[in-house]
Amino acid sequence: MKKTTFLRATLAAVVGLALQGAAQAADYPSRPVELVVPAAATGASDLSARVFAKYAEKLLGKPVVVVRINGEGGYKGSRSVHEDPSKGYRVLYTHQGLVANYLTRMAPYSYDGFKIGPSVVEDATLGLYVSGKSGITSIGDLLARARAKPGKLKAATEYGTISHFMFLKLQKEQDVTFRLMDTGGDAARLAALIGGTVDVMAKVYSGTQEYLQSGDFVLLGEPTGTRAPNAPHVPTYREQGVDFTFPPYLWTLFFSQNTPQAVVDTWTGIAREVTANPAYRKEIEALGMAWTYRSPEESTAAYADTQKAWAALAAGTAAVARQ
Known part of the structure; x- marks a missing residue:
């Protein structure tokens, strides 16, 4: 009962x-x-x-x-x-x-x-950017320089975020080593690259157009299997002969x-x-x-x-x- x-x-x-x-x-x-x-x-x-x-x-x-x-x-x-x-x-x-x-x-x-x-x-445009003064113009150039100087190229990221995991995946799959720098969010990464305190950063295409037009930045490509619909003019890494993708x-x-x-x-x-x-x-x-x-x-x-x-x-x- x-x-x-x-x-x-x-x-x-x-x-x-x-x-x-x-x-x-x-x-x-x-x-x-x-x-x-x-x-x-x-x-x-x-x-x-x-x-x-x-x-x-x-x-x-x-x-x-x-x-x-x-x-x-x-x-x-x-x-x-x-x-x-x-x-x-x-x-x-x-x-x-x-x-x-x-x-x-x-x-x-x-x-x-x-x-x-x-x-x-x-947004499938989390691309890698370098300074326009770096002499690097492609993802192949970046990887070649990173292999020549293991752990020397400074990469702007933010610990525990998507850009962090992008660099971890790139390092593992392409057998390169960057010096990952915890610089903070988007605005901080932009400032770090403009100021020359880092050599490369990962960022989505939005908010970078003026830097690309001025020549301050060079976008090395996009990490999708096909070109992103919001940046169709930007080639993928695969198109450049580098088999690397990121969601x-x-x-x-x-x-x-x-x-x-x-x-x-x-x-x-x-x-x-x-x-x-x-x-x-x-x-x-x-x-x-x-x-x-x-x-x-x-x-x-x-x-x-x-x-x-x-x-x-x-x-x-x-x-x-x-x-």
């Missing part, structure tokens, strides 16, 4: 929580929603998030406020959502940096520490585990509609990026593949010097 009473009480509690979650989702959103960007202002994450937020709030019916929480390679911002009790009023807008943070032990969780939503932007950035929405599934579903519908909007696509392309739509299931599979591939590189993560 006691067992039956306990089971009934447990079932009632589960049903009650489900109904409570459904009620909260039905009322969602009742106030503005924060879209957390774990990166600095004016970078690719910040700029694309602002575009997405502008179109999303028209469909959501409430303001979508972009909040930048930078620091610790993105972990500071992701933690603010991971620990958020608001059940969907703080949404994380980020990429595979979650995986990099986890594999370098900067964060105790990876992508699967969240409820995973849809992806709305991608594109994939900007995705993430939610704390306490978020009702109905709220995640709401954002999935919004993302699908926003990414189908020609005006949104045009604005994302104007940033030098590419629009996309990947369902939560497709996004989850992409992150799982990335984590499996990068896990083998994690043993080399200690080889980063502080600038």
Whole structure:
């Protein structure tokens, strides 16, 4: 009898929580929603998030406020959502940096520490840049110089981020060694290369056009199997005879585990509609990026593949010097 009473009480509690979650989702959103960007202002994450937020709030019916929480390679911002009790009023807008943070032990969780939503932007242009004064004009030139001077060429990166793992993969597959310098985010890497304190940096195409036009920088190619849609004039490394590829950035929405599934579903519908909007696509392309739509299931599979591939590189993560 006691067992039956306990089971009934447990079932009632589960049903009650489900109904409570459904009620909260039905009322969602009742106030503005924060879209957390774990990166600095004016970078690719910040700029694309602002575009997405502008179109999303028209469909959501409430303001979508972009909040930048930078620091610790993105972990500071992701933690603010991971620990958020608001059940969907703080949404994380980020990429595979979650995986990099986890594999370098900067964060105790990876992508699967969240409820995973849809992806709305991608960028396959994480290229290698050198100074226009370096005399290096191709990926082949860079690798040749790196082999001639093992560990001497300084590479600007940020510990525990995607660019860090790109250099780890390049070193392993091409049998070269750079002196990896933890210079910080996009703005810091740009300054380091302009100032001559590093020899090479990894960065997406967005935000580099003026440096390329002035001749300050030389872009050595893009790491995709085919040319990126947002930089079709830039040759791939494979086209230059170097068999090296790297997956594109994939900007995705993430939610704390306490978020009702109905709220995640709401954002999935919004993302699908926003990414189908020609005006949104045009604005994302104007940033030098590419629009996309990947369902939560497709996004989850992409992150799982990335984590499996990068896990083998994690043993080399200690080889980063502080600038």
